[in-house]
Amino acid sequence: RVYPKAYPGIPYNEESINRITGDIPNLVPVIQATNEFSGSIFAITTQKLGKPIAQMLFPAIRNPLITLEDPREIEDIVLRRNKEFDKAPMAIDTFSPMFPHASISQFTTPKLKAQKRLWADVMGVEFLRKAAAPNIYKATLELLDLWRLKATVYKNEAFSVHQDFQNAALDAIWVAMIGEEPGVTRYEIKKFHSEVAGNSDYTNEAPPRGSFLKEEVAYIGQTIARNSNTPSPKWAQKLETYTRRYRKFRRTVTTEIGLAMEKAVDRFQRLEMGNLEAEELDTCMMDLVLRRQVLEAKKANRPLTDPREDQSMMDEMFVMLVGGHDSTANALTWFVKFMEAYPVAQVKLRAALKAAFPDGDPSVDEIIGTDIPYLDAACEEGFRFAGVAKGNLRQATMDTEILGCRIPKGAQIFMNYHVNRTPAPVDESARTDGSKAAAAKFGDGFQNIAGRDLGTFEPRRWMVKETTGKEVFNSHALPSLSFGGGYRGCPGRKLATMEFRIVVTLLILNLEFLDLPENLKTMSASEKIFREPDKPYARLRSLR
Numbered sequence: 061r062v063y064p065k066a067y068p069g070i071p072y073n074e075e076s077i078n079r080i081t082g083d084i085p086n087l088v089p090v091i092q093a094t095n096e097f098s099g100s101i102f103a104i105t106t107q108k109l110g111k112p113i114a115q116m117l118f119p120a121i122r123n124p125l126i127t128l129e130d131p132r133e134i135e136d137i138v139l140r141r142n143k144e145f146d147k148a149p150m151a152i153d154t155f156s157p158m159f160p161h162a163s164i165s166q167f168t169t170p171k172l173k174a175q176k177r178l179w180a181d182v183m184g185v186e187f188l189r190k191a192a193a194p195n196i197y198k199a200t201l202e203l204l205d206l207w208r209l210k211a212t213v214y215k216n217e218a219f220s221v222h223q224d225f226q227n228a229a230l231d232a233i234w235v236a237m238i239g240e241e242p243g244v245t246r247y248e249i250k251k252f253h254s255e256v257a258g259n260s261d262y263t264n265e266a267p268p269r270g271s272f273l274k275e276e277v278a279y280i281g282q283t284i285a286r287n288s289n290t291p292s293p294k295w296a297q298k299l300e301t302y303t304r305r306y307r308k309f310r311r312t313v314t315t316e317i318g319l320a321m322e323k324a325v326d327r328f329q330r331l332e333m334g335n336l337e338a339e340e341l342d343t344c345m346m347d348l349v350l351r352r353q354v355l356e357a358k359k360a361n362r363p364l365t366d367p368r369e370d371q372s373m374m375d376e377m378f379v380m381l382v383g384g385h386d387s388t389a390n391a392l393t394w395f396v397k398f399m400e401a402y403p404v405a406q407v408k409l410r411a412a413l414k415a416a417f418p419d420g421d422p423s424v425d426e427i428i429g430t431d432i433p434y435l436d437a438a439c440e441e442g443f444r445f446a447g448v449a450k451g452n453l454r455q456a457t458m459d460t461e462i463l464g465c466r467i468p469k470g471a472q473i474f475m476n477y478h479v480n481r482t483p484a485p486v487d488e489s490a491r492t493d494g495s496k497a498a499a500a501k502f503g504d505g506f507q508n509i510a511g512r513d514l515g516t517f518e519p520r521r522w523m524v525k526e527t528t529g530k531e532v533f534n535s536h537a538l539p540s541l542s543f544g545g546g547y548r549g550c551p552g553r554k555l556a557t558m559e560f561r562i563v564v565t566l567l568i569l570n571l572e573f574l575d576l577p578e579n580l581k582t583m584s585a586s587e588k589i590f591r592e593p594d595k596p597y598a599r600l601r602s603l604r
């Protein structure tokens with residue numbers, strides 16, 4: 061009774077069914093060798109068996125984990141099969157003990173839908189353009205100042221870029237969410253100047269608010285990553301919530317957000333009804349959500365409940381802060397590595413940007429509003445090849461099928477969102493009607509040039525020639541899975557894409573990413589919450 065029980069009809073490793081520990085002895089050495097948890101699960105199941113779908117076996121007390129690697133099928137599940145599949149318990153367990161009221165910690169219920177509606181507008185392109193883009197632009201100019209300085213001081217030496225991207229991304233997300241600048245990069249510039257000059261003046265100055273915020277966000281990110289790799293992530297996270305360190309995190313961030321909330325509510329409370337409808341009052345995401353709550357309370361003639369007591373609001377903001385800055389920082393770190401490793405793409409991207417902006421640094425509106433197909437393609441390719449959020453989960457909410465295999469209600473499916481290898485062959489007749497219709501409409505990119513050499517960085521796979529001969533960006537060239545998709549897809553996608561576009565444009569126009577020494581060229585990664593490069597280095601030359 062303790063031997064693994066496989067789901068019938070889904071491929072598995074024969075040797076593992078006759079072993080109480082199932083696939084675990086196969087998995088452990090691969091994780092130890094690679095440091096990549098999700099990658100190892102796919103390596104010992106789908107990839108080892110050469111199948112698009114397989115299962116990982118555990119001792120009988122635990123059901124197998126179904127693994128799925130076919131990008132077309134994954135896209136179909138997340139985009140078109142929301143009635144059959146919802147968020148999986150294993151995914152919920154990662155965040156729910158710490159942030160039980162955030163949307164990421166909930167199954168799809170009417171309560172979640174109301175919460176998502178409240179936040180949906182802050183992630184709309186128009187709002188982001190107004191509230192987030194100018195601050196991201198400003199944070200990137202500060203990052204450029206720091207890197208120009210580093211390029212001069214370090215001359216030919218490489219330096220790690222990950223921390224700097226984390227600081228800039230934290231500056232950007234905090235000001236976009238809360239409306240106040242944390243000043244982390246500015247502080248780093250001062251610190252670097254002082255260090256170069258050989259004095260330690262900066263230590264006399266109180267660090268900006270962002271510095272301790274950074275410490276708190278780093279703590280929570282590391283804790284979630286560490287606990288996710290234990291045998292029982294849910295209990296490891298739960299135990300953490302009783303520690304003094306966790307309580308300090310919660311207290312510090314709640315106080316910071318609470319102070320900003322108080323000011324915003326006070327401002328809105330004093331406004332007359334007519335004025336409260338005015339969207340131009342919102343300077344950040346929190347403003348928009350709070351203003352709506354004040355408006356609703358005034359309309360209903362009831363007192364406003366203290367937003368600091370609103371756990372849904374607090375938890376949602378915590379998750380956005382933690383998830384929203386580290387994901388983008390890692391994606392940008394990978395991008396910089398790709399620029400070094402693929403110099404032809406770097407030169408082409410710079411040429412496309414120079415052609416679009418011949419007069420020097422473009423404004424933020426120009427960066428967002430100008431049509432530059434090669435830039436769109438390079439950003440999309442950067443997200444694809446980085447695969448920062450590699451393994452993601454769904455649970456079957458009814459008995460159903462995937463690629464002709466029977467999937468019982470309750471089974472959890474671990475899907476590979478990192479499209480970096482040619483998929484295993486699939487019997488087309490086993491696909492759903494939705495999947496076949498999508499391929500008929502957009503084409504099956506894996507059958508043409510877009511799907512070639514997926515282990516290399518090649519923006520042109522996302523471009524097509526129109527009949528006029530003009531090359532345009534084709535977002536459907538391949539399934540785009542970096543942000544998942546459908547109702548439970550990433551709500552921060554537009555924000556991350558906007559940030560990526562602004563940062564990439566300014567960096568490539570102003571800096572050249574030079575060849576790295578052999579020992580820093582590796583593309584090996586470690587998976588924490590996100591996939592991080594082991595050698596996040598760059599060597600720079602300032603172009604202006």
Ligand code: HEM
Nearest residue numbers: 164380384387388391449542543544545548549550552556
């Ligand atoms: C490069 C940047 C980013 C990447 C690659 C990324 C990727 C992802 C992925 C793959 C998922 C899971 C989707 C699924 O299961 O289908 C996700 C969920 C989520 N992301 Fe992102 N993300 C990024 C940036 C952001 C930002 C900037 C924010 C917020 C400001 C954010 C907030 C969230 C939240 C709240 C969820 C949970 C959604 C839900 O459960 O319904 N992400 N992200």
